Structures are given as C-alpha cells and as structure tokens.
Amino acid sequence: MSTPESARQPDEAVTRLRRLDCCAVSDALDLLGLAGQVTGVPKRSGSAAKIAGRVITLKLHDGPRPDGPLRHLGTTAVELSDTDTVIVVEQRSGKDAGCWGGLLTLGAKLRGAAGVVADGPVRDIDEAREYDFPIFSTSLTARTARGRVVEAATNGPIVPWGVPVEADDYVIADSSAVIFIPAAKVNAVLDAAEAIAFKEAVMAKALLAGKPISLVMSGDYENMLEGGDK
Structure with missing residues (x-):
C-alpha cells in the first residue's frame, strides 16, 4: 500500500x-x-x-x-x-x-x-x-x-x-x-559541506568582531579543503 x-x-x-x-x-x-x-x-x-x-x-x-x-x-x-x-x-x-x-x-x-x-x-x-x-x-x-x-x-x-x-x-x-x-554520496557531501559552511561562519564572526581579514583568510581559508582544522 x-x-x-x-x-x-x-x-x-x-x-x-x-x-x-x-x-x-x-x-x-x-x-x-x-x-x-x-x-x-x-x-x-x-x-x-x-x-x-x-x-x-x-x-x-x-x-x-x-x-x-x-x-x-x-x-x-x-x-x-x-x-x-x-x-x-x-x-x-x-x-x-x-x-x-x-x-x-x-x-x-x-x-x-x-x-x-x-x-x-x-x-x-x-x-x-x-x-x-x-x-x-x-x-x-x-x-x-x-x-x-x-x-x-x-x-x-x-x-x-x-x-x-x-x-x-x-x-x-x-x-x-x-x-x-x-x-550514494549525498551524506558524505552534506557532512563536508556543513563543516565548510561552519568554518566560514566562524571566520565571518571573526571579521565582524574586528579581526583583520588578512589573518582570517590566511591559513584558515587556504587550508579549508584539506580536511584539517588549521
């Protein structure tokens, strides 16, 4: 039914x-x-x-x-x-x-x-x-x-x-x-995309708090797709 x-x-x-x-x-x-x-x-x-x-x-x-x-x-x-x-x-x-x-x-x-x-x-x-x-x-x-x-x-x-x-x-x-x-890949893609979106949200929060963009987008951004927490 x-x-x-x-x-x-x-x-x-x-x-x-x-x-x-x-x-x-x-x-x-x-x-x-x-x-x-x-x-x-x-x-x-x-x-x-x-x-x-x-x-x-x-x-x-x-x-x-x-x-x-x-x-x-x-x-x-x-x-x-x-x-x-x-x-x-x-x-x-x-x-x-x-x-x-x-x-x-x-x-x-x-x-x-x-x-x-x-x-x-x-x-x-x-x-x-x-x-x-x-x-x-x-x-x-x-x-x-x-x-x-x-x-x-x-x-x-x-x-x-x-x-x-x-x-x-x-x-x-x-x-x-x-x-x-x-x-077959949707859960893995969603997990990875959610982690990336979270990292970007954290960086945006840092920018709004006054942290220089050169510091926010240095190691954090360049290493985002390496899967680490740098």
Missing part, C-alpha cells in the same frame, strides 16, 4: 541540503574528488534564492515515442513530484523546442514541487513568473514541443550538461551554479 502524501516524512538529506548554498556544496565535491557542478545556468523565474531536492528525471528526444499509453510529455514527472523533489529535464536534441511549459509549471506548482532545472529551452516563462515557480534553464523559446520532440523516459538516466544523473539523486541550484549529487 502506498503512503498517503500527507503522511510522508520529509527527506532529511533535502532538509540539510536546503540549509547550504552551491559554493559550500561545490567545495565539498572538490574535497571529496567528485564532480557535478554546472555553471552558467540562469534562474528564469521564481523568487526563491535557491532550490534543492531529490531528482525526478525527464528525458526528451526527437526520436519515436516509447511504447505504452499516449501521455503528454512531462505529465508523469509532474504526478510523481512533491515538496522534496526537483524535476530535471534533458532536451539535448539541438531543436528549438520547449521541454517545459506553462501547464506543466502549474501542475508542478500545485503538487508543491521545489522547481525545475532544464538542459534545454523552456517556454511560457512569463506564466512561471506569475506562479512564482523556480525554473533554471539554458534558454527560452516560444516554440512548442509538438511535432518536434517527445518524451523518451521519466526517471531513467540522463546527462544534463554532460553530468550523469539518476532518479533519486540530489540537486541544488542557486545564482552561482546547478550541482548534482549522487544519492
């Missing part, structure tokens, strides 16, 4: 991730020798400074539709979404065709989804702004997907911006970057 939405427990990793920013998470990936940072993806809508959540993947292509009942692209991803999820779309066909649009945005908003991250063109962005729904995307368009691209899979593997991403991985996005974290 499925768990009612009202009875679902919040994802602790999502809760922790939302307390961080992309810079701390990026430093944690560097410390652990991991990749997953994508820069240069602007936020197109939404007033929230950042979004974070567990990934629902949506892959579009210009090939044949998958077997099974006909559904409009993205609707399965919307129906799977909840407050702990971010829908990540890959539309790397090279065609100027919307991989996300206004009705999908409204549907995701009503489900409480945290936002959308799209490697591809998004349309109806003014509607997303009216709904105050966060979308990060490579580009904008008015061109419909109809007759151009179709859904290839939901919650299958994708490679947005060349980064391998699986369903139930994690993502955080803000004005600095979009960062993907493999589910």
Whole structure:
C-alpha cells in the first residue's frame, strides 16, 4: 500500500541540503574528488534564492515515442513530484523546442514541487513568473514541443550538461551554479559541506568582531579543503 502524501516524512538529506548554498556544496565535491557542478545556468523565474531536492528525471528526444499509453510529455514527472523533489529535464536534441511549459509549471506548482532545472529551452516563462515557480534553464523559446520532440523516459538516466544523473539523486541550484549529487554520496557531501559552511561562519564572526581579514583568510581559508582544522 502506498503512503498517503500527507503522511510522508520529509527527506532529511533535502532538509540539510536546503540549509547550504552551491559554493559550500561545490567545495565539498572538490574535497571529496567528485564532480557535478554546472555553471552558467540562469534562474528564469521564481523568487526563491535557491532550490534543492531529490531528482525526478525527464528525458526528451526527437526520436519515436516509447511504447505504452499516449501521455503528454512531462505529465508523469509532474504526478510523481512533491515538496522534496526537483524535476530535471534533458532536451539535448539541438531543436528549438520547449521541454517545459506553462501547464506543466502549474501542475508542478500545485503538487508543491521545489522547481525545475532544464538542459534545454523552456517556454511560457512569463506564466512561471506569475506562479512564482523556480525554473533554471539554458534558454527560452516560444516554440512548442509538438511535432518536434517527445518524451523518451521519466526517471531513467540522463546527462544534463554532460553530468550523469539518476532518479533519486540530489540537486541544488542557486545564482552561482546547478550541482548534482549522487544519492550514494549525498551524506558524505552534506557532512563536508556543513563543516565548510561552519568554518566560514566562524571566520565571518571573526571579521565582524574586528579581526583583520588578512589573518582570517590566511591559513584558515587556504587550508579549508584539506580536511584539517588549521
């Protein structure tokens, strides 16, 4: 029996991730020798400074539709979404065709989804702004997907911006970057990022107390990613 939405427990990793920013998470990936940072993806809508959540993947292509009942692209991803999820779309066909649009945005908003991250063109962005729904995307368009691209899979593997991403991985996005974290590594990344954020908070407190910045950002800052307590 499925768990009612009202009875679902919040994802602790999502809760922790939302307390961080992309810079701390990026430093944690560097410390652990991991990749997953994508820069240069602007936020197109939404007033929230950042979004974070567990990934629902949506892959579009210009090939044949998958077997099974006909559904409009993205609707399965919307129906799977909840407050702990971010829908990540890959539309790397090279065609100027919307991989996300206004009705999908409204549907995701009503489900409480945290936002959308799209490697591809998004349309109806003014509607997303009216709904105050966060979308990060490579580009904008008015061109419909109809007759151009179709859904290839939901919650299958994708490679947005060349980064391998699986369903139930994690993502955080803000004005600095979009960062993907493999589910198997999320606790290690969160531990490292929280330690880095704590050290930076201590240094900020020292600056506010009047300590010279040259002293605050000497050994403490330069050695931050070495894992020690210098």
